[in-house]
Amino acid sequence: MNISIEREVKGDNLYLVAVEGEIDVFTAPELKKGLLPLTEIHGGNLTLDLNATKYMDSTALGVIVAALKSASKHQCRFSVTGMTPRIKRLFEITGLSDLLNRAQTSEGNADD
Amino acid sequence: MTETKDVIRLTLPAKPEFVSVARLASSGAASRMGYSFDAIEDIKVAVSEACTNAVSHGYKQMETGQIKIVMECGENALTITVIHNGESFDASQALQKLKPIDPYADLDEVNEGGLGLFLINALMDQVTISTECGVAVRMIKFLSRDGVERIANKVSTTE
Numbered sequence: 001m002n003i004s005i006e007r008e009v010k011g012d013n014l015y016l017v018a019v020e021g022e023i024d025v026f027t028a029p030e031l032k033k034g035l036l037p038l039t040e041i042h043g044g045n046l047t048l049d050l051n052a053t054k055y056m057d058s059t060a061l062g063v064i065v066a067a068l069k070s071a072s073k074h075q076c077r078f079s080v081t082g083m084t085p086r087i088k089r090l091f092e093i094t095g096l097s098d099l100l101n102r103a104q105t106s107e108g109n110a111d112d
Numbered sequence: 113m114t115e116t117k118d119v120i121r122l123t124l125p126a127k128p129e130f131v132s133v134a135r136l137a138s139s140g141a142a143s144r145m146g147y148s149f150d151a152i153e154d155i156k157v158a159v160s161e162a163c164t165n166a167v168s169h170g171y172k173q174m175e176t177g178q179i180k181i182v183m184e185c186g187e188n189a190l191t192i193t194v195i196h197n198g199e200s201f202d203a204s205q206a207l208q209k210l211k212p213i214d215p216y217a218d219l220d221e222v223n224e225g226g227l228g229l230f231l232i233n234a235l236m237d238q239v240t241i242s243t244e245c246g247v248a249v250r251m252i253k254f255l256s257r258d259g260v261e262r263i264a265n266k267v268s269t270t271e
């Protein structure tokens with residue numbers, strides 16, 4: 001069981017990370033290693049694409065929270081797209097959806 | 113009513129790379145019992161969380177111990193118990209603290225972990241954690257035919 005992580009530079013400071021497979025305790029460290037450095041790019045714009053992610057649990061949610069925190073610290077935009085209904089459900093139950101939405105909203109009108 | 117249960121027992125090395133095997137086994141059992149796609153996914157996440165905790169907390173990622181998984185396939189329910197003999201914890205205290213992420217909290221205050229037991233409790237119908245000797249997490253998912261909702265989330269501990 002493995003994940004494959006595709007990193008794509010889409011333009012000036014625009015990055016896309018797409019994850020294919022299952023994110024669990026075994027594979028989450030790999031995601032963290034691929035994702036976290038990109039959240040440290042000041043003024044960057046990073047998207048995590050979960051379109052091809054078949055499974056995830058709290059270990060993946062933890063990486064996403066860590067990415068969001070780091071991105072906000074480095075004034076990098078971070079968003080998540082392509083969630084299957086199943087993954088969306090996990091995001092909603094755990095409150096991660098609201099946290100991601102709030103982070104995006106406050107980003108839009110914050111100037112500090 | 114007497115009920116004979118079919119029992120599946122599985123012993124896995126307490127290593128991260130084997131947690132996916134527990135998911136496969138539980139989804140196999142659940143799908144043969146006739147659970148819906150969503151219920152099967154719920155069961156997979158719950159089993160995975162319990163195994164992950166055994167690997168990460170029970171054995172502190174030492175990769176030495178074993179995880180025992182007992183799946184009891186009953187008439188109306190699948191009961192899965194995930195057991196390890198590693199380090200125990202104060203389950204009743206942990207269960208009292210179960211909560212989702214607070215989206216209005218300061219980002220610095222948002223924890224990166226602490227969602228595993230919360231998810232187990234949210235996704236399964238009954239959860240009991242016993243910590244007499246190591247840790248045993250017992251989780252039940254009812255098989256609802258005719259769409260009848262069963263007992264709501266109920267967590268308890270036995271010390």
Ligand SMILES: Nc1ncnc2c1ncn2[C@@H]1O[C@H](COP(=O)(O)OP(=O)(O)OP(=O)(O)O)[C@@H](O)[C@H]1O
Nearest residue numbers: 058165166169170199201206225226227228229247
């Ligand atoms: N099976 C277990 N054996 C020993 N300790 C456990 C076990 N399950 C949970 N714990 C303890 O309870 C705490 C909460 O567990 P929980 O799964 O909710 O969060 P986490 O594992 O810390 O983070 P996450 O699951 O979100 O990655 C753990 O940090 C650990 O201290």
Ligand SMILES: [Mg+2]
Nearest residue numbers: 164165228229
């Ligand atoms: Mg956990």
